[in-house]
Structures are given as C-alpha cells and as structure tokens.
Amino acid sequence: MDALRNLVVLALLALVFGIAQAQEDLSLFTPVTGTLDSGDTDTWTFQAADGAMLSIHVRATSGDLDPVLTIRDNSNNVLFSNDDFDYPDSADALLEGLTIPGTGTYRATVSGFGETSGEYELIMLPGFADLAYQESFEDTASWQSSDGTEVIIGNNRLALIVSGAQQRTIVTDEDGDTWDDFYVHVDVPELTGAQGWQVGLTVRQQDEQNYYLYSLNDRGQWRFLVVTDDGERVIRDWSEHPAIIPGSITFSLGLLVNETGFDFFYNGQLVGRLTDDTLTDAGEVGLVAETPSALGSEVTAQFRNLTLTTPLATDYRPQQLLTGNSSVMIQELQRRQLIPPSGQMDLVVPESFVTFNRPGVNVLPLGGSETYGNFALGTTLTWEIGDPNLPGGCGLTMRTTEPNDYLLAYLDQTGTYGLSQRTGDDFEPGIFGEDLALAPDRQRLLVIANGAELLYYINGQLVGTLDSTEVAGTIGNAVVNFEANITSCQFTDTWIWTWE
Incomplete structure (x- = not known):
C-alpha cells in the first residue's frame, strides 16, 4: 500500500x-x-x-x-x-x-x-507586430538635444537634465529614420525635479518648430499639442485619467499614430483618443523633458527601451474581432486596420423593432434618404419567432437604391446566415453558411463596405467576404422569413460609421 x-x-x-x-x-x-x-x-x-x-x-x-x-x-x-x-x-x-x-x-x-x-x-x-526600431541606448547612440543640453547615455538609458524656467528640451536620433504610421513605446524608469515637471514624446517631427507633443505632468495629467511655424496649438489641454498616478516617477508612455488618428497610453492603458490633420508627413520621434516656470528649476528624466512597431499584416482580414458598443467597435476596426482612422459616426439608432408574418423580407428604413458608400454598419439584435421549427431571422440592408435593390445581411435562429445582393425578386449568390454557433442571449452583426469589398462578421467572427458593385445607398433593419411565420426582431445600437 x-x-x-x-x-x-x-x-x-x-x-x-x-x-x-x-x-x-x-x-x-x-x-x-x-x-x-x-x-x-x-x-x-x-x-x-x-x-x-x-x-x-x-x-x-x-x-x-x-x-x-x-x-x-x-x-x-x-x-x-x-x-x-x-x-x-x-x-x-x-x-x-x-x-x-x-x-x-x-x-x-x-x-x-x-x-x-x-x-x-x-x-x-x-501596438503592431513588426518591431521596426528598438533603441537600447548604448554608448554609441547618436541622440542630440535641440538646444545643446547635455545628453547622457549609458547603462541602457538616456538621461536628460534640463535647467532653467519653462525650458523644453527635445532629443532626437540624428541618424534615425522618419516614421508616419506606427506605435511608439518608451519607459521612464526614474525622474527627479521640482513640482511642475513634464515629460513626453514628439512624433512626426519635421524640425525644431514642427511636431506633435504628447506630455505628462507631475499632477497626473496628459496633454497633446501641435507646434508649427505659426506657433503652438493645444489640441487637448491638461486632462486627468484614473489610470495616471499623480506624482509617480516610474511609468511608460505609448502613442499610436495612424494617419490622422492618435491613441494615448499610460502604463499600457488607453487614456485618450484624438484626431488631427495638421502634420501628415513622416517625421522623427523625439523624447522630451520640460521644467516648470519657477526660476532655478531643474528636471532630470531617464528614458529606456524606446521601441517602434509597425503593421506586419497589411492586407490581412482578422478572423475574429472584439465586440462591444459602437465606440468600442470603431476603435477595434481602426486598430485592426479594417477602416481608416478618419471618418464620422453618421447615425446611431438606440432601438428599433420590426415584425413580419409572411414569407420574404420586411425592411424598416433608417436614416431617411441619406446614402452611404464606404461604411461600417453594426447592430445588436434579439428575436422572437412564433414557430421555432420554422426558420426566421433578422438582418441589415445596405446600399439600397430601389425598394427591391439592396444588399441583405441576415442571421436566423438555426445559425444559417448570408450576405447577398437582391435585384428585383432574385438574390444573387453571395456569402452563405449554416450551423453557426449563436451567442446565448443576443447576436451582433457587422458589415464593412470598403469600395467593392464587403466583410461580414457575426458575433465578432468573420463569416465571409464578398465583392460587390460599389454604389451608395440607404440602410435599414430587416426581418427575414423563409416561410409564413410571425417573426419579431428587436435591434439595439444600430450604427453606421462612414469615410470618403
């Protein structure tokens, strides 16, 4: 035993x-x-x-x-x-x-x-998957300051000592490349100075008078501004965020630069999102330390592990997306490079209902006569089906040009789904599938139309792509019955994001 x-x-x-x-x-x-x-x-x-x-x-x-x-x-x-x-x-x-x-x-x-x-x-x-640049700050690093301030490099760190009242010093790699769209990360392992210090990053820096600046101060606030030959313009003034710890002298900063879109990070956590198109050309990335306005001020900031990542999969269509409300989805689609960072939310319908008791499609138009060409269209839905043994479902219509000329994306209670073009009484071959695993309580549909390409996601899963004629049209919610049945669809948070 x-x-x-x-x-x-x-x-x-x-x-x-x-x-x-x-x-x-x-x-x-x-x-x-x-x-x-x-x-x-x-x-x-x-x-x-x-x-x-x-x-x-x-x-x-x-x-x-x-x-x-x-x-x-x-x-x-x-x-x-x-x-x-x-x-x-x-x-x-x-x-x-x-x-x-x-x-x-x-x-x-x-x-x-x-x-x-x-x-x-x-x-x-x-950020992205391609580690395009990583600065270890060895003794041979070629970083120089904008105003002659001494730059101390060693032990895998860059130290910047800034003295005087309200002095901003920017250091850049004089042998470095220029960058347009990327994610930049840097660690700040140690920082000393009187109250009022600021540290940060410059991006798209053309020269000493043209750059964006993402700053953090000792009060736990962040700011974003742009400097041009015409002067300094604050895009987002000093703002607090629960993730930013006032007075902390050890942290990391991150910044996503994606065309005209900017996402700001502190210790990896998102603290803000902004858009601006003042500077669009590729530029340098710089490190910044700034003193307060008091005479005799001095700030010593140390930086470590400056890295830039860029997209590796430029033409890839993700198989699965994070799902959520409209703001969560737009952020997800922009970061996954499925839609451009510029655009606008043209319509949000908090709630709508459609019921139908005959075979066919019953459409509830949304947005009046407004037409959309390139867009991301999403909704969350639930259904009540009179006879559960008969297939019935809900969907979205888009690019509608006539009452019987539109694209229909649908899902029914058996897990059957499709996306196809209706012309008159006929539906053209398109995306079709069966036995999709459904979410337990509610279903999320998303269609992305970018030019002639259509992507169809259900509950965050890519179920198909389709080439379609590029045309602007109206949108709507829909009930889809394959046989006579009483089907009621409730839609919440139907939204459409558009771009040129």
Whole structure:
C-alpha cells in the first residue's frame, strides 16, 4: 500500500509540475520558445491593461508545426484566435493590433493544427507586430538635444537634465529614420525635479518648430499639442485619467499614430483618443523633458527601451474581432486596420423593432434618404419567432437604391446566415453558411463596405467576404422569413460609421 501511495503522490506531483510548466509568464518584447508534440497545448499568461493595444505572433521554428494561437480571459472565454494569417505564404499565427477589453490576466495558448508538431517562438509587442526600431541606448547612440543640453547615455538609458524656467528640451536620433504610421513605446524608469515637471514624446517631427507633443505632468495629467511655424496649438489641454498616478516617477508612455488618428497610453492603458490633420508627413520621434516656470528649476528624466512597431499584416482580414458598443467597435476596426482612422459616426439608432408574418423580407428604413458608400454598419439584435421549427431571422440592408435593390445581411435562429445582393425578386449568390454557433442571449452583426469589398462578421467572427458593385445607398433593419411565420426582431445600437 505504501508503494502504491508513493506512486500516486509522484503522479500528482508530476501533474502539478506539468501544469506549472505549461502556464508560464509572457512579457512584452521577450521572445519565449516551446515544443509541441501532436495534440499538445502550451499556455502562457500575461497581464494587460484596459484598452491596451497588443500584437502576439507565433512562428514555427522546426518540424511541420502549423501553430494555432488563442487568447482567453481569466474566465476562459475565447476572445481572439488565429491560424495561418498569411496562408499559403506563411503558416504563422498572428493576432495584430488587439484591443484588451479590461485590466486583468489573460492567457495565450499555442497548439498545433491537426497532428502537426515541432518547436515555436512566441513574442508579444505593444501596438503592431513588426518591431521596426528598438533603441537600447548604448554608448554609441547618436541622440542630440535641440538646444545643446547635455545628453547622457549609458547603462541602457538616456538621461536628460534640463535647467532653467519653462525650458523644453527635445532629443532626437540624428541618424534615425522618419516614421508616419506606427506605435511608439518608451519607459521612464526614474525622474527627479521640482513640482511642475513634464515629460513626453514628439512624433512626426519635421524640425525644431514642427511636431506633435504628447506630455505628462507631475499632477497626473496628459496633454497633446501641435507646434508649427505659426506657433503652438493645444489640441487637448491638461486632462486627468484614473489610470495616471499623480506624482509617480516610474511609468511608460505609448502613442499610436495612424494617419490622422492618435491613441494615448499610460502604463499600457488607453487614456485618450484624438484626431488631427495638421502634420501628415513622416517625421522623427523625439523624447522630451520640460521644467516648470519657477526660476532655478531643474528636471532630470531617464528614458529606456524606446521601441517602434509597425503593421506586419497589411492586407490581412482578422478572423475574429472584439465586440462591444459602437465606440468600442470603431476603435477595434481602426486598430485592426479594417477602416481608416478618419471618418464620422453618421447615425446611431438606440432601438428599433420590426415584425413580419409572411414569407420574404420586411425592411424598416433608417436614416431617411441619406446614402452611404464606404461604411461600417453594426447592430445588436434579439428575436422572437412564433414557430421555432420554422426558420426566421433578422438582418441589415445596405446600399439600397430601389425598394427591391439592396444588399441583405441576415442571421436566423438555426445559425444559417448570408450576405447577398437582391435585384428585383432574385438574390444573387453571395456569402452563405449554416450551423453557426449563436451567442446565448443576443447576436451582433457587422458589415464593412470598403469600395467593392464587403466583410461580414457575426458575433465578432468573420463569416465571409464578398465583392460587390460599389454604389451608395440607404440602410435599414430587416426581418427575414423563409416561410409564413410571425417573426419579431428587436435591434439595439444600430450604427453606421462612414469615410470618403
């Protein structure tokens, strides 16, 4: 019995040890490796802040491994997944530009598709997936200040000592490149100075008189301004955010620059979003320290690990999106590069109802006679179906030019879905599928129309793409009955975002 008991204890210890080994920590910038036999799964845990923008990339390094990457929250809900982001050119798994839905612990699981096996490398980066630039601040770094202030570089840090009243010093890499669209991250490991200090980043810097500046001060506030030959203009004045800790002297700053859109981060957490088109050309990235207005002021700021990431998957269509209200979705679509950062919310309908008791489609027009060409159109819906044995569903109409000339995206209670063009009494072949797993309480539909390309997402999952004639038209909610039945659809938060 003792021998048997010892064997059981050893087996349990081996199981616990195996679980511990399979759930290891994943940190920004630090590649990790693993080996998967057929059927194995590795789990890596990481901490992330609300609204953080992350990219996670898995590439096979040996064997025939075809990696599959899945991100789960702490309740084991699947948030994102990917397999073969660039098939057949690459079997890598990539989730780029993810928006983290809340501060907490997340898990990245890596498995092999089918019976494939081999070694892999996994890396997590802020912003995008291509690590385009990383400054380690070695002694040979070529950083110079705008006003002759001494720049001290060593021990993988850049130290900037600024003296005088209300002095702003910017340091840039005189041998560095210029950048247009990117995500920049920098750590501030130590900062000393009297009350009133400011530190920050410049982007799209053309010269000493033309740049954007994202600043943080000792009161826990952030600001965004643009400097041109015409002077300084504040785009967003000093603003507080619950994530910013007043008086903290150790933190990180991040900034997403995407055409005319800017997202601002503190310790990885999103603190604001703005748009501005004053400076659109590529420019340098700089580090900034600024003194308060008191005579004899001095600020010493240290910077470490300056990195820039850029998009790796420029033509990729994500298989899964974060879902939420209209503002969450627009942020998600812009970061995943499915829509441009410029645009506007043209219409939001908080609630609408449509009922139909005959076979066919019953449309409730929205937005009057307003027409839309390029857009993202989303809604959240629930249904009540008189005879649940008969298929009935709800949907969206778009690019409507005549009462019977429109695109219809629909979903019914059996998991059957479609997106196709109606012309007269006929529906053309389009996207069609069956047995889609439905959400337990409500369904979310999203159609993105960019030129001739249409993308159809249901509950965040890409169910198909379709080429369609590019034409502006009206939009609506719809009931879809395949047989006579009483079907009622309730729509909440129907919205449309448009761009040129």
